[in-house]
Amino acid sequence: MAKNHIGGTKTRIKNIGIYTLLVLVFLLYMFPFIFIVINSLKTKKEIIKTPLKLLSEQGLNFDNFVKAYEKMDFAKAFTNSMFVTLSATVIVIILAAMTAYYYVRVNNLLSKIFFSLMVASMIIPFQAIMIPLVSIYGAKLGMLNSRVTLIFMHVGFAISMSVFIFHGFIKSNIPIALEEAAYIDGCSRTKTFFKIIFPLLKPTTATLVILNVLAFWNDFLLPSLVLTKEKLLTLPLSTYKFYGTYSADLGTIMAALVLTVAPILILYVFLQKYIISGVVSGAVKS
Incomplete structure (x- = not known):
C-alpha cells in the first residue's frame, strides 16, 4: 500500500508538472494573438503607453474595427x-x-x-x-x-x-x-x-x-x-x-x-x- 501511495503521489506530481508546462507553452504560443485582440480595442496612444493592459480606460472600444x-x-x-x-x-x-x-x-x-x-x-x-x-x-x-x-x-x-x-x-x-x-x-x-x-x-x-x-x-x-x-x-x-x-x-x-x-x-x-x-x-x- 505504501508503494502504491508513493507511486500515486509521484504520478500526480508528474502529471501536475506536465499540465503546468503545457499551459505555459500554450500561453506563450497564444500570447501574440491575445496581444493583438487586447490592443485592437485600444487607441494608438494607449497601445504605446500600456500595451499589456487588459482594458483601456474607456472600456471596450470597437472604433478600430469600424x-x-x-x-x-x-x-x-x-x-x-x-x-x-x-x-x-x-x-x-x-x-x-x-x-x-x-x-x-x-x-x-x-x-x-x-x-x-x-x-x-x-x-x-x-x-x-x-x-x-x-x-x-x-x-x-x-x-x-x-x-x-x-x-x-x-x-x-x-x-x-x-x-x-x-x-x-x-x-x-x-x-x-x-x-x-x-x-x-x-x-x-x-x-x-x-x-x-x-x-x-x-x-x-x-x-x-x-x-x-x-x-x-x-x-x-x-x-x-x-x-x-x-x-x-x-x-x-x-x-x-x-x-x-x-x-x-x-x-x-x-x-x-x-x-x-x-x-x-x-x-x-x-x-x-x-x-x-x-x-x-x-x-x-x-
Whole structure:
C-alpha cells in the first residue's frame, strides 16, 4: 500500500508538472494573438503607453474595427480571399486525390518517377523561384493582376504535399478489393473513384482542406507579387493600407488582423479533429 501511495503521489506530481508546462507553452504560443485582440480595442496612444493592459480606460472600444472594416473595404477583400481560397482548395483536392490514386494503382516505373519528382519538389523554397516566376508571368506573358493566375500558382505550389498525403492514405487504408467489386458490378474507373474511393478519403480530405485553406487565406507574399490593383487585393494585402511611410495606425492594424484571422479561425475550430487523424493515417504510413 505504501508503494502504491508513493507511486500515486509521484504520478500526480508528474502529471501536475506536465499540465503546468503545457499551459505555459500554450500561453506563450497564444500570447501574440491575445496581444493583438487586447490592443485592437485600444487607441494608438494607449497601445504605446500600456500595451499589456487588459482594458483601456474607456472600456471596450470597437472604433478600430469600424475604421478597419471601412478603410480596408472588408467586403470586397473578403470576397477576393474567399474566391481564391475556395477555388484553389477545390482544384487541389480533386487533382491531388485523382493523381495519388493513379500513382498507387498504376504502380509502374513512370508513376514512381513522377511521384518521386513531386515529393522532391516539396523541398524547393518559394523564395528561390519567386523572382523568375513573376518575371515570366509578368514581363513575358502579362498574366499578373489576375485572380486566375494566383489560383493557378497556389495549386502548383500545394499539389505535391496533397498528393503525398493522399498517396499514403490510399496505399495503406483502401483495399483494392473494393474497386474490383465495383468493376464487376459494371462501374467505370472514373465512377469507381468518385463513388467508392473519394468518399473514403474524408479524414485526409478534411485535413488537407484545413491545411490548404490556412495557407491560401493567410498568404501575403505570393498575392503581393501577383496582385497590385486595389480591387483585387485579398484580406492580408488589405491590412497593409494602414502602414504609412513614417507611422502606422496600430489600433486599426490590430483590428484588421483580427478581422482577417477570424473566419479561418472559426473554420479551424470546427474541423480541427480531422487534422491529426488525417496526417497520421496518410503521411506517416506512406
